Amino acid sequence: MFDSLSLTRIPADDEALRAPVRAFLDKALEGVAPEVRARSWGGFDAAFSRALGERGWIGLTLPKEYGGGGRSLYARFVLVEELLRAGAPVAAHWFADRQSAPHILKFGTPAQAQFHLPRICRGEVFFCIGMSEPGSGSDLASVRTRATRNDKGWRLDGQKIWTTNAHRSHYMIALVRTSGDAGSRQKGLSQVIVDLSLPGITIRPITDLTGDAHFCEVFFDGVQLTDDALIGAEGDGWNQVTSELAYERSGPERIYSSVVLLDEWLAHLRTRREPSQRSLALAGRVLSALAVLRSLSVSVNGRLAEGESPIVEAALVKDLGTTLEQFIPEAIADALGDDPDATLPDGLARTLQYVSQIAPAFSLRGGTREVLRGMIARGLGLR
Ligand SMILES: Cc1cc2nc3c(=O)[nH]c(=O)nc-3n(C[C@H](O)[C@H](O)[C@H](O)COP(=O)(O)OP(=O)(O)OC[C@H]3O[C@@H](n4cnc5c(N)ncnc54)[C@H](O)[C@@H]3O)c2cc1C
Numbered sequence: 540m541f542d543s544l545s546l547t548r549i550p551a552d553d554e555a556l557r558a559p560v561r562a563f564l565d566k567a568l569e570g571v572a573p574e575v576r577a578r579s580w581g582g583f584d585a586a587f588s589r590a591l592g593e594r595g596w597i598g599l600t601l602p603k604e605y606g607g608g609g610r611s612l613y614a615r616f617v618l619v620e621e622l623l624r625a626g627a628p629v630a631a632h633w634f635a636d637r638q639s640a641p642h643i644l645k646f647g648t649p650a651q652a653q654f655h656l657p658r659i660c661r662g663e664v665f666f667c668i669g670m671s672e673p674g675s676g677s678d679l680a681s682v683r684t685r686a687t688r689n690d691k692g693w694r695l696d697g698q699k700i701w702t703t704n705a706h707r708s709h710y711m712i713a714l715v716r717t718s719g720d721a722g723s724r725q726k727g728l729s730q731v732i733v734d735l736s737l738p739g740i741t742i743r744p745i746t747d748l749t750g751d752a753h754f755c756e757v758f759f760d761g762v763q764l765t766d767d768a769l770i771g772a773e774g775d776g777w778n779q780v781t782s783e784l785a786y787e788r789s790g791p792e793r794i795y796s797s798v799v800l801l802d803e804w805l806a807h808l809r810t811r812r813e814p815s816q817r818s819l820a821l822a823g824r825v826l827s828a829l830a831v832l833r834s835l836s837v838s839v840n841g842r843l844a845e846g847e848s849p850i851v852e853a854a855l856v857k858d859l860g861t862t863l864e865q866f867i868p869e870a871i872a873d874a875l876g877d878d879p880d881a882t883l884p885d886g887l888a889r890t891l892q893y894v895s896q897i898a899p900a901f902s903l904r905g906g907t908r909e910v911l912r913g914m915i916a917r918g919l920g921l922r
Pocket of ligand 1: 669674700
């Protein structure tokens with residue numbers, strides 16, 4: 540029992556990356572309003588991503604021969620933690636850095652890696668993730684978008700939905716059906732890299748509750764892909780996509796979505812002469828929960844670094860993490876009610892409004908809470 544309670548520590552070499560990243564971010568984000576920083580991995584800023592690329596901070600774990608940093612997953616953990624803590628606008632390069640690039644390295648041909656990875660590392664090209672479709676979100680195995688072989692390669696027809704930043708990305712890695720039909724489920728699925736500038740593609744952004752338009756509907760109407768668009772083996776798309784999701788679910792981004800709000804609130808609390816007991820207790824409760832979650836997230840990172848695939852543990856971190864992320868805005872709004880005479884700083888009010896409105900999405904993106912709990916129950920042998 541105690542073995543599973545031992546802490547994984549970030550090696551000192553990797554921890555050393557924290558100071559230069561923090562110094563860069565302090566300067567780059569100076570004066571940026573908290574409600575803008577609170578968007579962090581929703582914040583799209585191509586110039587900021589290129590600046591990170593110039594410093595070697597995109598593709599940190601990729602081999603140096605492809606323009607990467609050749610560093611460990613721990614180094615990337617430190618980098619990502621600092622980016623999110625500061626509320627840096629990481630959305631442009633985020634998906635390629637986190638999952639598309641490692642995916643291309645793992646399943647792609649040397650030519651695909653040579654073509655895509657150096658440009659990803661320089662922050663020149665951005666990727667989006669084409670998994671969900673209308674009626675195929677949690678039930679991903681039912682996707683209908685089809686790639687049909689022809690003499691020029693593949694003809695792509697169908698529709699994706701909720702594709703984050705499709706309207707601002709250069710490429711999508713799409714899960715498609717290459718044989719069978721929706722009833723064939725996991726069989727007959729493959730993944731293709733789609734150049735989003737090709738004719739026959741229509742991209743329509745969807746505006747969310749906050750007024751931001753970050754995700755999109757994407758329509759494919761007879762899009763002609765070349766032969767080398769296929770990534771990995773034909774028909775192996777399900778296995779590939781499952782391994783991609785382990786990267787998506789375990790990282791620090793699943794615990795820090797409300798951290799800019801938390802910082803703003805703590806700063807406000809420090810200005811009050813007599814903060815309420817409830818506020819102080821809340822601050823302690825949230826910070827201790829965050830400390831435990833962070834340890835869990837570092838441990839999952841350690842398992843990934845060992846080459847394992849801790850799917851259940853990653854699902855646990857995401858479920859506990861998003862629960863805390865959603866609790867923070869609700870609890871802060873309640874606690875502010877204890878101090879009705881305080882003048883709320885504009886930045887705090889706007890950040891609270893934004894985070895409260897976006898919070899329901901925290902437990903949807905990357906797999907819903909209910910679906911993750913089903914996986915956890917299965918992993919524990921309960922179903
Ligand atoms: C902000 C945001 C960004 C996103 N970005 C992307 C992206 O870039 N690319 C992409 O492909 N997708 C993206 N998504 C889509 C996301 O992955 C899906 O919304 C999610 O998988 C749920 O699918 P759905 O919306 O079809 O809901 P449904 O699957 O229809 O689920 C509806 C409800 O039923 C519940 N439910 C469904 N099945 C079960 C079950 N078996 N057991 C118990 N409960 C169940 C769900 O938990 C949910 O509450 C994004 C979503 C959000 C909110």
